[in-house]
Amino acid sequence: MSMIKIKNPDSMGKVYEDFIRSVETSKNIKPGGALITFPDKDRNICELSATYIVKPGRFAKEQRVVVVMTFHKDENGDYVSNVEESIFHIVQEDNGDLRETWKGKLKDAESVDKLKEIVKIHKDAALNLPSKA
Numbered sequence: 001m002s003m004i005k006i007k008n009p010d011s012m013g014k015v016y017e018d019f020i021r022s023v024e025t026s027k028n029i030k031p032g033g034a035l036i037t038f039p040d041k042d043r044n045i046c047e048l049s050a051t052y053i054v055k056p057g058r059f060a061k062e063q064r065v066v067v068v069m070t071f072h073k074d075e076n077g078d079y080v081s082n083v084e085e086s087i088f089h090i091v092q093e094d095n096g097d098l099r100e101t102w103k104g105k106l107k108d109a110e111s112v113d114k115l116k117e118i119v120k121i122h123k124d125a126a127l128n129l130p131s132k133a
Helices: 009-022 113-132
Strands: 003-006 029-037 045-054 063-073 079-082 087-094 097-105
Touching: 003 113, 009 029, 009 045, 009 113, 029 113, 045 113, 063 113, 087 113
Parallel strands: none
Antiparallel strands: 003 079, 029 045, 045 063, 063 079, 063 087, 087 097
């Protein structure tokens, strides 16, 4: 298991986004942005959401892969997450709406061909967070 610990979650989005934009990707994957949210008022839970835009083929519809990583505040005030617990969502436009076409954890995403490169980028970016955030 790859547990990571973050002291300052507010800077995590920028660090993650800078990392994924600096990595070379294949021509059909374009890194999007990263966003940090705190779903509870006490800030005990923190979510990092990152978006990748995928063009699977010449005539295929563009898809978005959204990766969500949840951090929980520990007794020391640090935010802790397990990289393997990251959730991958594939969404695509369907008559003006976004529709989820696939969802799974990192281990499941590793077996989906079009997600393998994104899984590797996400793992590298997540493991880079503790040294910078």
